[in-house]
Amino acid sequence: MTHFDFIVKRLKELQEDICVQLETTDGQAFFSRDEWKHNDNGGGLTRVISNGNVFEKGGVNFSAVSSALPDFLKSKVNASSTQFSATGLSLVLHPKSPMVPIVHMNIRYFETNGGDSWFGGGIDLTPIYVDTAQATDFHRTLKQACDQHNPQYYADFKRWADEYFFLPNRNETRGIGGIFYDYLRPSNDDETIALTEFMFAVGNAFIPAYLPIVQANMHKSFNERHTDWQRIRRGRYVEFNLLYDRGTRFGLETAGRTESILMSLPPLASWHYNYLPEHDSEEERTLSYLKKGIEWVK
Amino acid sequence: MTHFDFIVKRLKELQEDICVQLETTDGQAFFSRDEWKHNDNGGGLTRVISNGNVFEKGGVNFSAVSSALPDFLKSKVNASSTQFSATGLSLVLHPKSPMVPIVHMNIRYFETNGGDSWFGGGIDLTPIYVDTAQATDFHRTLKQACDQHNPQYYADFKRWADEYFFLPNRNETRGIGGIFYDYLRPSNDDETIALTEFMFAVGNAFIPAYLPIVQANMHKSFNERHTDWQRIRRGRYVEFNLLYDRGTRFGLETAGRTESILMSLPPLASWHYNYLPEHDSEEERTLSYLKKGIEWVK
Numbered sequence: 231m232t233h234f235d236f237i238v239k240r241l242k243e244l245q246e247d248i249c250v251q252l253e254t255t256d257g258q259a260f261f262s263r264d265e266w267k268h269n270d271n272g273g274g275l276t277r278v279i280s281n282g283n284v285f286e287k288g289g290v291n292f293s294a295v296s297s298a299l300p301d302f303l304k305s306k307v308n309a310s311s312t313q314f315s316a317t318g319l320s321l322v323l324h325p326k327s328p329m330v331p332i333v334h335m336n337i338r339y340f341e342t343n344g345g346d347s348w349f350g351g352g353i354d355l356t357p358i359y360v361d362t363a364q365a366t367d368f369h370r371t372l373k374q375a376c377d378q379h380n381p382q383y384y385a386d387f388k389r390w391a392d393e394y395f396f397l398p399n400r401n402e403t404r405g406i407g408g409i410f411y412d413y414l415r416p417s418n419d420d421e422t423i424a425l426t427e428f429m430f431a432v433g434n435a436f437i438p439a440y441l442p443i444v445q446a447n448m449h450k451s452f453n454e455r456h457t458d459w460q461r462i463r464r465g466r467y468v469e470f471n472l473l474y475d476r477g478t479r480f481g482l483e484t485a486g487r488t489e490s491i492l493m494s495l496p497p498l499a500s501w502h503y504n505y506l507p508e509h510d511s512e513e514e515r516t517l518s519y520l521k522k523g524i525e526w527v528k
Numbered sequence: 529m530t531h532f533d534f535i536v537k538r539l540k541e542l543q544e545d546i547c548v549q550l551e552t553t554d555g556q557a558f559f560s561r562d563e564w565k566h567n568d569n570g571g572g573l574t575r576v577i578s579n580g581n582v583f584e585k586g587g588v589n590f591s592a593v594s595s596a597l598p599d600f601l602k603s604k605v606n607a608s609s610t611q612f613s614a615t616g617l618s619l620v621l622h623p624k625s626p627m628v629p630i631v632h633m634n635i636r637y638f639e640t641n642g643g644d645s646w647f648g649g650g651i652d653l654t655p656i657y658v659d660t661a662q663a664t665d666f667h668r669t670l671k672q673a674c675d676q677h678n679p680q681y682y683a684d685f686k687r688w689a690d691e692y693f694f695l696p697n698r699n700e701t702r703g704i705g706g707i708f709y710d711y712l713r714p715s716n717d718d719e720t721i722a723l724t725e726f727m728f729a730v731g732n733a734f735i736p737a738y739l740p741i742v743q744a745n746m747h748k749s750f751n752e753r754h755t756d757w758q759r760i761r762r763g764r765y766v767e768f769n770l771l772y773d774r775g776t777r778f779g780l781e782t783a784g785r786t787e788s789i790l791m792s793l794p795p796l797a798s799w800h801y802n803y804l805p806e807h808d809s810e811e812e813r814t815l816s817y818l819k820k821g822i823e824w825v826k
Contacts, residue, residue: 264802278801289801399786465793472770473780482771488697489802495763497800501793503576503587504562 233422234315237339237429238294241319242275244433245292248321249277251437252290255444258283261290268487271297276490279323280497284330284448288323289493293486299342300484306413311344318351319433320477322494323440328460329450331357331364331405331443332467334494335436336477337429349425350412351432352387353439354395356405356467358460359512360519362526364443365406369526372409375435379428384527387411392522397470402520404470408439412476459513462505464496471495532613535637535724536592539617540573542731543590546619547575549735550588553742556581559588566785569595574788577621578795582628582746586621587791591784597640598782604711609642616649617731618775620792621738626758627748629655629662629703629741630765632792633734634775635727647723648710649730650685651737652693654703654765656758657810658817660824662741663704667824670707673733677726682825685709690820695768700818702768706737710774757811760803762794769793 231239249261259282267273272295279288294317299307303314318338325332337351355368369388376383387409395404409432416422471478471494481491507513529537547559557580565571570593577586592615597605601612616636623630635649653666667686674681685707693702707730714720769776769792779789805811 276801280801287799287801399780399790461796468766468797469770469790472767482697492697492767492799493801495799498759498796498798499766500796501585501790502795503574503578503585503791504787 233426234294234317234339234341237426238317240430241292241317241337241433244430245275245277245290245319248436249279249290251441252279252285252288252323255441255448256282256284259285266487266490268295269297269485271295274487274490276487276493278493282326284325284327284444286324286326287497288321289490290319290321291490291493292319293317293490295484295486297484302483307342307346308344311342311346313343314340315342316340320494321436324464324496325444325448327448327450328358328452328456329447331355331447332464332496333436333440335433337433338477339426339429347416347422348412349414349416349429351429352391352394352408352410353432353436354391354405354408354410355440355443356463357516358456358463360406360516361447362519364446365519366526368406368408368439368443371435371439372432373527375431376409376428379424379431383411383428384409394476395470396522397466397474399469399473400466402466402517403522404467404520406519406524406526458500459507461498461500462502464499465501468495468499531720531724532592532615532637532639535727536615538728539590539615539635539731542728543573543575543588543617546734547577547588549739550577550583550586550621553739553746554580554582557583564785564788566593567595567783569593572785572788574785574791576791580624582623582625582742584622584624585795586619587788588617588619589788589791590617591615591788593782593784595782600781605640605644606642609640609644611641612638613640614638618792619734622762622794623742623746625746625748626656626750626754627745629653629745630762630794631734631738633731635731636775637724637727645714645720646710647712647714647727649727650689650692650706650708651730651734652689652703652706652708653738653741654761655814656754656761658704658814659745660817662744663817664824666704666706666737666741669733669737670730671825673729674707674726677722677729681709681726682707692774693768694820695764695772697767697771698764700764700815701820702765702818704817704822704824756798757805759796759798760800762797763799766793766797 261277264276274293296315320336335353341347373384391407391410394410559575562574572591575588594613618634633651639645671682689705689708692708
């Protein structure tokens, strides 16, 4: 078994595990299974939940593809590299209730036939209404996962998430951030093993980071005002994913499977011209937390 | 008065004229006026209609900006060019009824301090349900506007619209197309005058091309099934504008005014995983017309 195949196997197990735990919390809907092949260069398993008790729409997508190296990656790899293989697990959940945050997680591994390899990934939370205690809990769980591997990871990857999950057109972060990392290149086998372990530490942190927040909020009441605000925040989510997200662009530019890439888009989103929340409202308070550099864990 | 100022003046008049005619058709809502300056390098007048009888959301945006030439344009201009000025009128209308098509029009003029200048623009129609007779009428009106200026324009710019208003990720055109042109560079004063006349011929074709279609459809009944399909089509509109539209990217990359650029986004849009219309339905028939190369006017 190649190391690539080993990662594939563990990603599939993690996908199954995450789906089961989300279904249990939802209590109503189940993830469909859509196994696909795409353009003869790979395939995957897209699992989608819709119209659940908790999750209005969500997807957990595993993929493993191999193809000719696209032009925009040629500057990042050895001159002898002509083919790449990439595998990853990617999820986005859009809860029905505006009281439950949107979440995103992605872990991925990339290698070429010329000896390059790197790891990337991240988890970030997009509350419709920011609860500062919950934001701190979320970051603390991610920090613990990072700290076991490298004492510098959390600080570095938290800052990277602030930079990455940012909408310059709005001058706001997508949510309260989390961690993000990319192009972590192992220079020997020991580092490959260490980075693989870190990859799955991030993957395994998803459930403990997110589910307690879901459970704490899923029974809270909400009204149309909250839902309106949720649709506006979902609109910003769409803007980020289509305008700025590297994974979305990479997927579409390498002719990936559109439905699996765009499963991240929300079931219903809205745009109003020049919307401004009321002064001193909960909505305005949430906006005040959508900025870089907030230290959620001291 | 410079030629730039002349174009500015006529664009403002056209904006006023178009808004009045749309208001008359709507019969309920009026366009707000939002005059803005942006980053000391220009400004404009954004006019927005919302929650009308016919138009759920729409904007007609005039802008005139000057700024340092962005890097991505340097290959297109004379070496001595360091500053640009651009002015244009841009509109998108999202009708409430799924029976009334979405429409977009843009006309623009660009010049540099190094002697470059060019014209660009277009009009295209995005029906939620394609009516082939109306599609033909729409194209015929555009063809007549083109034919007065150059017998080759319609064929060339219709083909360009097919290429431009295309979503490679979906392998479908945004709607039934129209005309699109860019980088029309005059090489002397006569050509500048001719292209200016063409610019306003396109601008003046908007009302006769679109309003009859609105009036023919605005009283038709519709139900939730039609509205669901409308939201999905609007989702594709969002995908096009954020992933592929050059004007949107140009605006955001040159730090234009976000709200005026993204006024093109719909009031409510949805995404379902792997949505497929029913076999032999009106929705499926509409999809069959969302492709390049249909000759609407023989």
